[in-house]
Amino acid sequence: MSQKIVIDARGAYCPGPLMELVKTIKENTIGTVVELLSSDEGSIVDIPKWVEKANHKMVEIIEDDGFRHFVVEIGEKKQRRRRR
Amino acid sequence: MVNKLAKKLKSDQVDISIIDPHFNHVYQPGFLFTMFGRDKTRNLIKDTRDMIPKWVNAVEDKVTKVDTENKLVHTSEGDEVKYDYLVLATGARIATDTAEWWDDSIHHFYTPPAADRLHEALQSFNKGRIVVxxxxxxxxxxxxPIEACMLMDDYxxxxxxxxxxxxxxxxxxxxxxxxxxTNIRVEEYLKEKNIEFKTLFNADYVDTEExxxxxxxxxxxxxxxxxxxxxxxxxxxxIDSGIAEGKGWVPTDKETLEVKGQEGIWAMGDCTDxxxxKAGSTAHYQAPVIAANIVSAIKNKPKNKTYDGHVQCFFLTEFGKSMFIDFNYSTPPKPSPSRKIWWWLKRGFKPLYFTMIARGRV
Structure with missing residues (x-):
């Protein structure tokens, strides 16, 4: 079973929750599941957009009392081109 | 902070100490002007000791540890400063050492010498792509960084x-x-000025050779x-003192400004979480809250002043025009279109800052 990391970013405003997710995903490997708790309204737009762009998988978004759970599975990090 | 406290208390009632490794008080908004050669670094720096009452004990030394149990501040010279109440106003450290790929070919404008060096680079740059x-x-x-882009466009x-x-x-x-x-206006200005912007771009590595x-x-x-x-x-x-973790930001109650889990310690300005x-006006609006609460604590009265998240910023869009934004925790800014009046207020703000604001007169 994959490791699951929970980040409680409730009370933090944009860009706090997204940055917490970015930092956690950067520090972990493919297959790891990260659950972000956010009460920031902007997260419902920002988080799925970033997850898609960065090639990860949005497993589910769960509505809760005044906040949301964003469950993300880390995907394969995109290849870099390293050229001039 | 010291001036706000000193106004409320008398020298025969309390001892106030300020500990600073150099006492260079730097007007950091000025870096946006020095990087374009529109001000001199020497005009941005004043000695803090000239802006505080003589009876305040000015300790020129670097803090190495806070012993929160015994209420002592240790310094690099081996001194110990005892406190009953402590305010952390240690700011943010520019930590290029934390990015292993950072080298001197990467410019920034967050220290006086870096802004001066960037000025030389911008002056001699004639053709190609600048990425901010x-x-x-x-x-x-x-x-x-957005102001820097828009001023580069004008420059x-x-x-x-x-x-x-x-x-x-x-x-x-x-x-x-x-x-x-504010973003709605900012993106309009960026498009108008033909500044390309890429979103959801989290820099991960810089290959300075390539x-x-x-x-x-x-x-x-x-x-x-x-x-x-x-x-x-x-x-x-x-971090070494057990006050902060991770990146070193001080866990601070956003309203009382008391450091979480500590007794008699407040934090203000850039060092908090x-x-x-992280802006000068943030610290400006926090200082009276902390001063009032420390005075209340000394007098055994309830500490009932709170910070509402008030921040004010000029937002330069070109040489000669600026927006102005004003907001707090519950009210987002409603920025006006960029106007000349805000530019002139920004230009005139430095003398006002050194004579009035830093001295706690307003």
Missing amino acids: SIADLPYKCPPA YRKNGKRDDIEIVYTSPINRAFSIET KLIESLEGEDIDYDLLVMVPPHRGHQFL IPTS
């Missing part, structure tokens, strides 16, 4: 080089500027001149 990017969040003055238009210079701004989030109401910046999202951008907001961190002694801008 962000190494890590949070950083001081969220508008600053190169005025000297006739703009047609040969591309300006690209990268934002780690889903829009150019974090606050939505002149390539790579993002965590798998994108990359070539550059000819890279101007990057450097990583910011809290000070190591805060509170969810608002």
Whole structure:
């Protein structure tokens, strides 16, 4: 079973929750599941957009009392081109 | 902070000490002018000791540890300063050492010498792509990198080089500027000025030999001149003292400004983890709250002053025009269109700052 990391970013405003997710995903490997708790309204737009762009998988978004759970599975990090 | 406290208390009632490694009080908004040769670094720095009452004990030394149990501040010279109440106003450390790829070819404008060096680079740059990017969040003055882009646009238009210079701004989030109401105007200005902006671009690695910046999202951008907001961190002694963790930001109650889990310690300005801008006006509006609460604590009265998240910023869009934003935790800014009046207030703000604001007169 994959490791699951929970980040409680409730009370933090944009860009706090997204940055917490970015930092956690950067520090972990493919297959790891990260659950972000956010009460920031902007997260419902920002988080799925970033997850898609960065090639990860949005497993589910769960509505809760005044906040949301964003469950993300880390995907394969995109290849870099390293050229001039 | 010291001036606000000293106004409320008398020298025969209390001892106030301020500990600072150099007492250089730097007017940091001025870096946006020195980087374009519109001000001199020497005009931005004054000795803090000239701005505080003589009876305040000014200790020129570096803090190495806070012993919160015994209420002692230890310094690098081996001194101990006893306190009953402590205010942490240690600011943010420019931490280029935390990015293993950072070298001197990457420019920034967050210290006096860096802004001067960037001025030379901008002056001699004639053709190619300038990328303005962000190494890590949070950083001081969220508008600053966008202001830098818009001033570069004006600078190169005025000297006739703009047609040969591309300006690209990268934002780690889903829009150019974090606050939505302000972002609407900011993105309009960026488009109007032909400044390309890339969103959801979190810089992950810079290959300074190949002149390539790579993002965590798998994108990359070539550059000819890279101007990057450097990583910011809290000070190591805060971690060593058990006050802060991780990146060193002090866990602070966003309203009372008391340090979480500590007795008799407050934090203000850039060193805290509170969810608002790291900006000078933040500290300005926090200082009276802390001063009033310390006085209440001394007098055994309830500490009932709170900080509402008030921040004010000028937001420069060109040489001669600026927006102005004013907000708090519950009310987002409603920025006016960019106007000359805000520009002149920004230009005239430095003398006002040194004579009135830093001295606690307003």
